[in-house]
Amino acid sequence: VIxxxxxxxxxxxxxxxxxxxxxGAIVIKLPMPPGTLPTLWGDDQRFIDSYLNTFPGYYTTGDSGYFDDEKYLYVMGRTDDVINVAGHRLSTGSLEAVVAANEMVAECAVIGVFDEIKGQIPRAFVVLKAGVEVDPKALRMTIVDAVRDEIGPVAALKEVVIVPALPKTRSGKMLRATMRGIADGREVVIPSTIEDIAVLEAITPLLQRGTSAD
Structure with missing residues (x-):
């Protein structure tokens, strides 16, 4: 609630x-109430360029989301987590919401990886709930069908990879950008705030191959 x-x-x-x-993009009309961020320390122009120039007269939060019919605001993710699939802009947050709704999934991350034909395609990485055993192919089909029904065929989700855990910072932020960089074959800098580097090392082969070890 606002x-x-x-x-x-x-x-x-x-x-x-x-x-x-x-x-869409979550923005706040100016002026904002007292107590809100007035600038960036020692760099007023960067503050203006980053937060005020995208939509003149509005503060750009950098988050994406939507209002429901009762005016409740749903924050789906960062706007830089939007992927471009064959010219269609899709929020990975929306895709993750569908994937996470599966009763067998404890948590998930959807990233957009480079594709020569479509520009980017989504890939879902899921952690199963404790004690759950499932055929990976059956789970993939169930999730792919759910995304097709909820988002549409344009989402083009085909890969659902089961992993033991997902890499996070110590504050709990998912390292999607790092995962995306590895999946795209780029050199990445591992954040110093990573909680457990062993988690990232364990899923790196899956990120590179795009197939589950199951």
Missing amino acids: VPGYDVKIFDGEGREQPAGAE
Whole structure:
């Protein structure tokens, strides 16, 4: 629920306000209430360029989300977690919401990886709930069908990889950018805040191959 004093809106990439249920960039109309971030230390211009120039008259949060019919705000993820599949912009947060809804899945991460034909394609990495045993192919088909029904065929999700754990920082942030870099074959810098580097090392072959070890 929006705190009084904040005029929050959902914009598409062209700055058009979106209706209920449509996901887009979460922005806040200026001026904002006292106590909000006024600038970046020692770099006013960077603050302006990063947060105020994208949609003039609005503060850009960098998050994506949507309002439901009752004006509840749902934050789906960061706008830089939007992938481009054959010209269609898709939020990995929306895809993750569908994947996570599966009763066998404890947590998941969806990343967009490079594809020569479509630009990017989504790949889902899932951790199963404790004690769950499932045929990987059956789980993949169930999740792929759910994404097709909820998001549409344009999502083009075909790969669902079961992993023992997902790499996170000590504060609990999923290291999606690091996973994406490894999957794309790029050199990556491992964040110093990583909680357990062994987790990342364990799934690196799966990120590179795109297939489950099951």
